[in-house]
Amino acid sequence: NAGVTQTPKFQVLKTGQSMTLQCAQDMNHEYMSWYRQDPGMGLRLIHYSVGAGITDQGEVPNGYNVSRSTTEDFPLRLLSAAPSQTSVYFCASSYSVRRDPPPLNYGCTFGSGTRLTVV
C-alpha cells in the first residue's frame, strides 16, 4: 500500500517556467488537497477536491491550478513560477466526511513532499 505518492521530491525552476507537481493516492480517498509549508507559517491550503471533477480554492490559490479527472490523481500546476512560490509542497488525502457510515480515521494522509526552489 503506497499511500500518497508525490513526485518529484526536489525541483529547481527559473522564474516564469511552468511545471506540474504530481500526487497520486491508492486508498480510494474522495478528498485530496495541496498545502504549502513555509517557515513560521505552518501549512496553508492551496486547493482541494472532494471528488473527481470537483475542485475548489483554499487559503492561498493564486498562481496555482488543479484538476481532478480521476479519484487517484490530483496534480498541481504552476503556470508561471515566481520566487514567492519557493516552498515545500504537500499533498494530502482522506475519506469524505459524507461517507455513510462516517470514516473512523478522520485525519489526512500526507505525501512526503516536494521541495521547490524558484530562482
Added chain:
Amino acid sequence: GNSVTQMEGPVTLSEEAFLTINCTYTATGYPSLFWYVQYPGEGLQLLLKATKADDKGSNKGFEATYRKETTSFHLEKGSVQVSDSAVYFCALRNFGNEKLTFGTGTRLTIIP
C-alpha cells in the same frame, strides 16, 4: 474563521525530560483536533486525535486532552527520547468539513 495557536519554538530538552507543547484553537461548532509530527525530510504523520470534548488522544507515549472550556489541546509526554526530535503541528477540522487548519508548528530537539 478557524485558527490554531501553538507555542513558539524551538524547544530543546534533555532526554527523559517532561514535554508540554501548548495548543489553543478558535473554531465554530465542535471541531476534531489533531497532532501531526514531521520527522526530518519526511511528510506529516498523524500522531493522535480527539473528536469530542474530554477525549484523550494517545500514541507512542504522547497524550493530549480535548479541553472545550479552555479551547486547548496541549501535547504532553512524560519522558522524551532523542528519536522524538521533530516538528509538531496542532490542527483542527470542523465537523462536516475535510479541510485542516494548522498551527505554525513547534520544532522539538532532544539532546542526549
